[in-house]
Amino acid sequence: MSNLPFGFGLPDPDKRGENEPEGGGPQSGADAFNQLGQMLSQLGQMLSQAGSSSGPVNYDLAQQIALQKLSGTEGSKIGFASGGDSDSAVRDAAHLAELWLDGATILPAGANKTVAWSARDWVQKTLPTWQRLCDPVARQVSGAWVEALPAEAKQAAGPLLSMVGQMGGMAFGSQLGNALAQLASEVLTSTEVGLPLxxxxxxxxxxxNIEKFTEGLELPNSEVLVFIAAREAAHQRLFSHVPWLRQRLLATVEEFAHGIKVDTSSLEQLAGQVDPSNPASIEEAMSSGLLEPKTTPEQQAALTRLETLLALVEGWVDVVVAEAVGDRLPGADALRETLRRRRATGGPAEQTFATLVGLELRPRRMRAASALWKLVGDRHGIEKRDGLWSHPDLMPTAEDLDDPLEFSDRLSEQAGLDTVDPLAELERTQKPEGESEDNSDSGSGEAKP
Known part of the structure; x- marks a missing residue:
């Protein structure tokens, strides 16, 4: 294994005698040059095989790895209609779920089509959003990697520094590909991680994946499919008709990632673990924990806002789906609790993603948010409950989750809110000028929640 970052470091004069072969300095210089040439040749072959990438992450490689890992692991999508086509089973379940949701929320249907995806479909369809989420942290790390090189190495490397960037992109691409493959084999819907992917x-x-999830639940497959279709449809109603929500969620994740600080001493140690002739050593080094980020106060504030917003989304979906399903599905309560626990605790795939991007997409206070939305709906009606989504300033905060009764009482005191037409407010925020105004707010430090 090389002790230098990609062969760009210079020999230590104090240790030259230990490493020189018999014959002295000239022979040692020739050997070093030959070794560097061999490394660069190997790097060139690896880069040419990994596809092109102009950013901090080689997404071509990520997709290749994810699809290769998933190849052969999926059978037919048939299984939910006693051997019938799963596409039609999914569409039927979604249609029924939408009918039930119409009576539980003022937000209209948000999806104009419902599709059945394989795990490979999930990777390909969600990769553009992952690119937006992963680029900030990768850019931070790759920039620090170059800064960690000694000045002599930078001067000697010259244009070859771009190759270092490509190697970093390959390392991130490899780790992302493995994480996506694992997530794709577990997720049940396009919105399960809480983001509109x-x-x-x-x-x-x-x-x-739903069929695998259903094993051991002792519930009919059809019931599970309808319940999960209702959760997906409820998420889509929010993301489609609350225009500031999508931007706020993604912007808060980006804000968190932009604040990541990289310890250059860890990068130097990491570089020493990489053998350019062994691609596996790159992945092992990147997953060694040396780059585990240290959370700053600014990041903690962004994380709190993200967790609160995720909890409010998941809590609202939980309450609305429970009210929509009601007694129509006998196993709904048990299934609701199972999904609550699954979402709150996460799994190996979410942990992999947390290591990669630096945060966990968990609604840690989902139960508190569910209790708040249930209370507001019971006391004020679904019109006022759902009308709170019309503007981010109307949304409950983390403090409100601690005291939902006080929040509900405050709503009663706001006489002006009674005159607001929630649907009219939602339509107003969907206008281009309203959307751009909300988007501009999303990056500010004053954003709520």
């Missing part, structure tokens, strides 16, 4: 106005369910 897929195309706009498209509900997507993964029948093969």
């Amino acid at each position: 897929g195309p706009d106005a498209t509900s997507a369910l993964l029948p093969a």
